[in-house]
Amino acid sequence: MKISFIGGGNMASALISGLAGKFTPGSNIHVVDPSPEALERLTQAHGVTAAHAIGDEVRSSEVVVLAVKPQQMREAAALLQPQLGAGTLVLSIAAGIRGADLSRWLGGHRAIVRTMPNTPALIGRGITGMVAMDGVSEAQKTAADAIMKAAGQTVWLNDEALIDPVTAVSGSGPAYVFYFLEAMQQAAVELGLSAEQGRELAVATFAGAAELAARSPESLQVLRERVTSKGGTTYAAITSMEESGVKDAVVKALKAAATRGRELGEEMGAS
Ligand SMILES: NC(=O)C1=CN([C@@H]2O[C@H](COP(=O)(O)OP(=O)(O)OC[C@H]3O[C@@H](n4cnc5c(N)ncnc54)[C@H](O)[C@@H]3O)[C@@H](O)[C@H]2O)C=CC1
Numbered sequence: 001m002k003i004s005f006i007g008g009g010n011m012a013s014a015l016i017s018g019l020a021g022k023f024t025p026g027s028n029i030h031v032v033d034p035s036p037e038a039l040e041r042l043t044q045a046h047g048v049t050a051a052h053a054i055g056d057e058v059r060s061s062e063v064v065v066l067a068v069k070p071q072q073m074r075e076a077a078a079l080l081q082p083q084l085g086a087g088t089l090v091l092s093i094a095a096g097i098r099g100a101d102l103s104r105w106l107g108g109h110r111a112i113v114r115t116m117p118n119t120p121a122l123i124g125r126g127i128t129g130m131v132a133m134d135g136v137s138e139a140q141k142t143a144a145d146a147i148m149k150a151a152g153q154t155v156w157l158n159d160e161a162l163i164d165p166v167t168a169v170s171g172s173g174p175a176y177v178f179y180f181l182e183a184m185q186q187a188a189v190e191l192g193l194s195a196e197q198g199r200e201l202a203v204a205t206f207a208g209a210a211e212l213a214a215r216s217p218e219s220l221q222v223l224r225e226r227v228t229s230k231g232g233t234t235y236a237a238i239t240s241m242e243e244s245g246v247k248d249a250v251v252k253a254l255k256a257a258a259t260r261g262r263e264l265g266e267e268m269g270a271s
């Protein structure tokens with residue numbers, strides 16, 4: 001299967017790392033990006049073909065992945081539209097951009113799947129929320145699922161409105177994890193450990209706890225309570241976090257991300 005990426009930035013690079021050599025040989029992946037650095041990096045790392053503008057390779061692709069910023073999507077769609085075969089499956093990874101707007105910008109093209117991946121796709125450990133527009137065939141849904149599964153797990157949604165909450169939880173989620181890890185590393189340093197030790201301890205703890213949660217049938221609350229001896233060290237830390245309103249702040253932050261996704265869709269759709 002020949003797949004073209006329009007946009008070869010951060011998220012496209014992560015997906016291509018998951019796909020190339022596993023789902024399909026790198027030579028079956030084509031990347032269009034005006035940035036010579038982006039193209040050089042991807043051709044060197046994965047043996048993909050590359051171009052500065054949309055051409056024959058895109059026209060002959062079964063799947064086109066739109067991987068530009070939401071603000072760049074309308075222009076990218078306008079450039080793609082005259083080159084797009086009627087039966088080509090379009091995957092959008094953009095936050096906010098609504099399927100109906102994208103379809104309009106693509107001249108009424110209906111075979112569109114909206115997806116929300118995340119950067120752990122880079123190591124095959126991503127998770128992607130997906131929703132198919134009306135014109136997507138079962139075979140195209142299967143193909144879209146297989147492509148995203150090459151970069152990790154997939155979760156299908158039957159309501160497009162839920163892609164903004166998915167963006168808030170898992171699309172943006174890796175940044176929250178890195179933010180929390182940064183805080184743990186800073187605390188480690190302030191408590192006398194080296195930055196390297198702080199990073200090693202924090203990252204291994206996060207990875208181990210996440211894997212334990214993934215494998216355990218028990219609730220997250222029970223897993224947390226197992227660490228928390230009454231009157232002990234964890235109790236002191238969790239009590240301090242509750243007093244500082246950490247959980248409420250996290251909930252508020254994710255709601256802000258979901259709202260921003262909706263706003264982006266409205267702003268770009270109206271433009
Ligand atoms: N970075 C992330 O963690 C995630 C990003 N996304 C979505 O992925 C999309 C891309 O985000 P990033 O990769 O972070 O941005 P980025 O800025 O790293 O990549 C965008 C790329 O598109 C290229 N580009 C701009 N206009 C173009 C055009 N007309 N034709 C071809 N290429 C063009 C730019 O040169 C750039 O290399 C966004 O819509 C974002 O919402 C989704 C999930 C996670």
Ligand SMILES: O=C(O)[C@@H]1CCC=N1
Nearest residue numbers: 094095167171172173
């Ligand atoms: O921050 C953003 O808008 C994109 C979408 C999800 C992750 N990064």
